[in-house]
Amino acid sequence: MTALDLGIPAVRRAAPRDPARPADPRLIDSFGRVATDLRISLTDRCNLRCSYCMPAEGLDWMPRAEQLTDDELLRLITIAVRDLGVEELRFTGGEPLLRKGLEGIIAASAALEPRPDISLTTNGVGLARRAEALAAAGVNRLNVSMDTLQEERFASITRRDRLSDVLDGLAGARAAGLNPIKINTVLLRGVNDDEAVPLLRFAIDNGYELRFIEQMPLDAQHGWERSEMVTAGEVMQRLREGFELTPDPTERGGAPAERWLVDGGPAVVGVIASVTRPFCGACDRTRLTADGQIRSCLFARTETDLRALLRGGSTDAEIADVWRNAMWGKLAGHGIDDPGFLQPDRPMSAIGG
Ligand code: SAM
Numbered sequence: 001m002t003a004l005d006l007g008i009p010a011v012r013r014a015a016p017r018d019p020a021r022p023a024d025p026r027l028i029d030s031f032g033r034v035a036t037d038l039r040i041s042l043t044d045r046c047n048l049r050c051s052y053c054m055p056a057e058g059l060d061w062m063p064r065a066e067q068l069t070d071d072e073l074l075r076l077i078t079i080a081v082r083d084l085g086v087e088e089l090r091f092t093g094g095e096p097l098l099r100k101g102l103e104g105i106i107a108a109s110a111a112l113e114p115r116p117d118i119s120l121t122t123n124g125v126g127l128a129r130r131a132e133a134l135a136a137a138g139v140n141r142l143n144v145s146m147d148t149l150q151e152e153r154f155a156s157i158t159r160r161d162r163l164s165d166v167l168d169g170l171a172g173a174r175a176a177g178l179n180p181i182k183i184n185t186v187l188l189r190g191v192n193d194d195e196a197v198p199l200l201r202f203a204i205d206n207g208y209e210l211r212f213i214e215q216m217p218l219d220a221q222h223g224w225e226r227s228e229m230v231t232a233g234e235v236m237q238r239l240r241e242g243f244e245l246t247p248d249p250t251e252r253g254g255a256p257a258e259r260w261l262v263d264g265g266p267a268v269v270g271v272i273a274s275v276t277r278p279f280c281g282a283c284d285r286t287r288l289t290a291d292g293q294i295r296s297c298l299f300a301r302t303e304t305d306l307r308a309l310l311r312g313g314s315t316d317a318e319i320a321d322v323w324r325n326a327m328w329g330k331l332a333g334h335g336i337d338d339p340g341f342l343q344p345d346r347p348m349s350a351i352g353g
């Protein structure tokens with residue numbers, strides 16, 4: 001009788017190393033990239049329903065038993081930082097502020113050696129009362145997503161009337177000393193694409209750094225249309241109606257945002273042209289979903305199950321090697337422009353944006 005007959009899940013032990021993969025402890029891929037930035041989705045749940053992310057009724061949330069426990073998650077984070085050369089952790093979701101124990105997870109991550117850089121991407125709802133604890137726990141950098149400064153529009157885009165909460169969250173984060181604070185904005189044609197200039201003015205006046213992100217085919221409803229997307233080029237055109245923009249000479253590295261000095265600086269604005277000017281060649285990311293799956297790319301169509309290894313008694317060394325294998329197989333690019341492009345099965349909210 002096999003383990004499967006007994007209802008015991010088959011456990012994948014460490015996969016044999018692809019003979020072509022060099023014996024490098026880091027997360028290298030076959031195109032010479034090294035992943036040092038780990039994006040961690042803490043939950044797929046959310047308290048907003050942004051139209052470009054999920055449907056009004058929400059999604060079938062991941063059952064709790066499938067989600068990694070804090071201990072499981074921290075074991076993987078430790079392996080990543082200690083054994084795989086990960087230098088940066090970004091906590092996201094879904095909405096990471098909904099994850100119980102968030103501050104504890106961050107504090108434990110901050111205690112690792114070498115100390116990773118820690119950032120958080122949040123919709124900002126409820127941030128005002130959490131900001132101090134998050135800063136004390138060790139958050140270095142914060143991104144707050146906000147697509148409009150108009151209450152009614154906010155309610156229509158996110159299907160929740162919470163703009164004032166987000167604005168309070170931003171102010172609370174600044175008061176808690178978090179710096180830098182970046183605002184992520186997705187412009188939608190005919191909805192908020194007239195707000196590029198007012199949003200940048202607001203960000204500059206309040207000491208936040210604004211970044212525009214091109215809408216990507218990652219919505220749960222599969223409603224993305226390339227022709228409907230507001231391109232980075234259009235964003236720049238809009239911004240130039242209100243500001244003079246010159247390229248920021250600072251090194252971009254693996255950062256996805258092209259940065260521009262606003263009216264000669266020091267204020268900057270970022271534009272993330274994931275679709276029209278992909279930056280896959282410089283990508284340094286590896287991704288972990290809330291249920292313990294490694295993804296080598298937002299758009300990957302395969303995942304590697306580390307939860308089964310964690311729950312099946314694998315050693316840290318075995319888990320590390322499976323993670324290395326997963327990243328070795330990373331594709332050259334996201335392929336959105338390929339005729340056969342297929343959106344990943346998981347939406348952005350379940351992968352971790
Ligand atoms: N709930 C948090 C938030 O909104 O910041 C974290 C998760 S959310 C998926 C992360 C980022 O992804 C947000 O800035 C959001 O605007 C962005 N996002 C979601 N769906 C997107 C899409 N289809 N294309 C581009 N960006 C998207």
Ligand code: SF4
Nearest residue numbers: 046048050053094123
């Ligand atoms: Fe929630 Fe973030 Fe998706 Fe909006 S973008 S629905 S805040 S996960």
